[in-house]
Amino acid sequence: MESYEIHLDEPSLRIEDAVPYEDEKERASGCYIMSLVAVMIGLPMPIINLAATGIFYLMSRKGTFFVRWNSIQALISQVPLFVMNNILFWWTIRILFCFTELSSVYIAYFITVNLYNIYDFIETVRSAISTRKGKVHKWYLYGTITDMVCRR
């Protein structure tokens, strides 16, 4: 059996060591700008989160490693947001249409999801700024998943 060597920790394969060109920085940063818009509009309209996820997926299919990695991280960050915002959206609709009553549980969930949206917003801004400078801002969990999913 023929063996071959794969050096996963080889510097050229790690996102931290990627040296992007100016246009790559711009495109990768653009992903986070789009993500920022999705975070802002996604809370009242979670369909925007879904649309953003689709656009990021299309963007990630082509492009350099640096652009792909960042677009995938932006994509992954939208998935939990889409689920949470969707639950909140339909819960709100049910209250507005009197299918269910307003409760402390709803308000607690509303606050929690809003806090998460704020966290997502801050992280997206940080990522957009870092990426524009050619650096990588790895999110907790999402960065690790992206490392696993996105290969050079």
Place this chain on the structure above:
Amino acid sequence: MVSLWNYNRHGMQKMNKILKEAVISVLLFCTVFYATLQVDWLRVLHLTPTIVGDKLSEWTWEMMSSNIKEVEDDEVRLPIDTLMREMCVANGIDTASINIVVSKTSEVNAFATVGKHLVVYTGLIKKMDNEAQLCAVIGHEVAHLQLGHIQSGIRRQALISVIMILVSGNGSGQLSEIIGDMISNSITRTKENDADAQSARYLHAMHLNPLEMANALEKLDSYGVFSFLSDHDDSKKRADRIRNMNFSDNGPYRQVLSPGTWERLQRSCK
């Protein structure tokens, strides 16, 4: 071979890291959610569970009441209030929870609407043979309110109507029509039957003849009252259903209003 093993090992390590971080993230989310759950937000923010429906009800009633010509005459108001109070006391209903309004209209009708408002037209009072029949009609509407028939469907429809108005830009001209449709559409045939039976029980508890409910149904059928989603045969069946109900003998039927008061009430409604 060794490198391939290293690859697998490295992959496992990454998976473990992802799992660990995922568990921590979920735990963090749950902790924040649990912490916020410890606060009674409704009390802190001075909100009630039904605030949305209540506000919607108030808003709908404000629009509806502008088309109602409320009768201020005591000859009309006092006997109606007396009948209403007697019905509530005999049946354990909170008197203050229902707002009864008499509207000066020749149309023979009565209806209950959101916010526990009950509207009785003078045309209906004029056509009734006796106070028991009038109580039967009022009792039917009270039953709709007490059994939650109005609240459940109408609020939803009210919101849809509001959205329709906002989208189409139609003013209050069509609003009364829409609200009328809302009331009729939100009450199904089964709910009508339940309200009939409940009204007959109300009469029985008041020591009034419960069979007057059946008489009222037959009488009002020709005027189109109670005819939402029903036809003439249906009214006959509804009356028969009341006649087939078994009521225990609770002594001689009484007169709530004196004959003179009843006469003056009917005269004032002409």
